[in-house]
Amino acid sequence: MDAELIIIEPRFADKIALIKLNRPKELNALNLQLMLELKSALTELDANNEVRVIIITGNEKAFAAGADIKQMADQSAIDMLRTDQFSTWDQIRKTKKPIIAAVSGFALGGGCELCLLCDMIVASETAQFGQPEIKIGVMPGAGGTQRLPRAVGKAMAMEMILTGQFIDANEAYRIGLVNKVVPVEIYLNEAVRLARQIAAQSPIAVQLAKESVLKAFEMPLQEALYFERKNFYMLFATEDQKEGMAAFVEKRTPDFKGK
Ligand code: CAA
Secondary structure, rough: OHHHHHHHHEHHHHEEEEEEEHHHHHOOEEEEHHHHHHHHHHHHHHHOOOEEEEEEEOOOEEEEEEOOOOHOOOOHHHHHHOOOHHHHHHHHHHOOOOOOEEEEOOOEHHHHHHHHHOOOEEOOOOEEEEEEHHOOOOOOOOHHHHHHOOOOOOOOHHHHHHHHEEEEEEHHHOOOOOOEEEEHHHHHHHHHHHHHHHOOHHHHHHHHHHHHHOOOOOOOOOHHHHHHHHHHHHHOEEEEEEEEHHHOOOOOOOOOOOO
């Protein structure tokens, strides 16, 4: 496997790790190999105690321009079914640590769906989001028809998916798709700043909070509320809960150990 399709940059001092998608000539089109590498990088980083938050980024021109059209163009339905390429993407959903997408330039098709699989999105002013699959005779296949309406509502999701039109970063912010929009020079730093803020919290509380928020999209309300409550109660088994509450009472900054 050509390991250069993604670059992993651990920043252990900050307890974060950056994954950079690295097919610049193809605008980071997400071919099978890249997605396999991304999957194994996420599995590895999720298990690494030195890392509390993961950032996925591309380059200034493209976060990712979608699944690799050239790789798919001649496939039959049976080929697609057998390869089942989007099953690789399930690992991203399974990642327990928070993932921030730092997006500049194109985030299209699978690129937009990859953003939707992340937990937060920091966009540069040049970012463009879209689900243009309709223009090549198909439709989103990596979660776009389900996660986009959950993120931005039915009307905007329908418009983006049925017309294939891109939206710019400010529009993405207006409809609640992204957390913030900043100048292109600082979008990665801004994502790192956000990641450091989260990395300073108790990693166990962060993990269970992320898990609980995701249930809001996957479970009926009553069951999800019970799920949340149990996670809340479970945190009282951690040293971090004792430390966090003691630090509040003693008016000092907590030192969370992840225990
Ligand atoms: N797959 C494969 N190659 C791609 C690609 C993709 N999704 N997107 C861009 N590229 C390649 C181009 O073919 C081109 O390669 P060559 O130099 O060898 O011709 C190179 O990247 C640069 O692209 P352009 O010359 O097209 O750059 P541009 O600036 O003129 O246009 C763009 C940029 C508007 C993003 C345009 O490249 C484009 O429309 N790309 C396709 C976007 C798309 O349809 N994405 C959805 C893919 S399907 C999908 O993702 C399914 C799913 O649900 C997961």
